[in-house]
């Protein structure tokens with residue numbers, strides 16, 4: 448059967464990247480974490496102290512960066528540097544939604560995502576994959592989970608990573624990002640009309656992956 452293009456969208460920390468990674472492994476597909484790309488751009492802009500309202504400076508910054516994924520472990524590379532750890536911190540999380548709301552940034556990322564996924568056999572996760580990046584994807588999943596579940600998940604990830612964060616801080620960041628991501632003018636987060644809704648609140652991650660696999664099998 449020909450290689451599929453699978454789009455996974457949803458709110459912050461809803462389990463979509465775990466689902467995407469597990470499905471990609473089982474299908475032998477590549478996995479593109481588009482959130483990591485916006486996070487890498489944000490890290491670069493922070494390091495260079497670029498004013499987000501300075502259009503020319505943002506354009507110049509975008510020209511200077513190359514984002515790639517290291518095949519062995521899928522770590523994101525910013526101009527060849529492994530920044531996987533830095534992009535997961537709260538400092539980047541607090542600014543990424545403002546950066547991702549800039550059309551100029553989105554245009555560059557979407558173009559690269561389409562190129563990377565052009566041959567199929569790929570799973571992308573993000574906020575606008577099924578609506579904008581690959582509106583003709585073979586399978587679209589939209590993952591949700593209630594806010595408390597998502598806060599718990601993200602908090603334990605950050606603590607396991609050795610970061611010193613408070614629950615309230617994580618909660619505020621998830622709520623703020625979800626708000627900005629779903630209210631921006633360019634490519635707001637929304638479920639595509641033809642997406643399948645998966646709720647990770649009561650469905651464990653293992654069941655989520657099984658459900659995803661079933662949906663893939665039905666296409667074959």
Ligand code: C5P
Pocket residue numbers: 459460481482483485486543544545547548572573574575576624625628
């Ligand atoms: O998926 P993750 O939570 O790492 O994404 C970080 C941020 O990147 C999101 O909150 C959103 O602002 C932005 N993003 C986006 N479009 C995507 C993926 C992520 O705007 N396709």
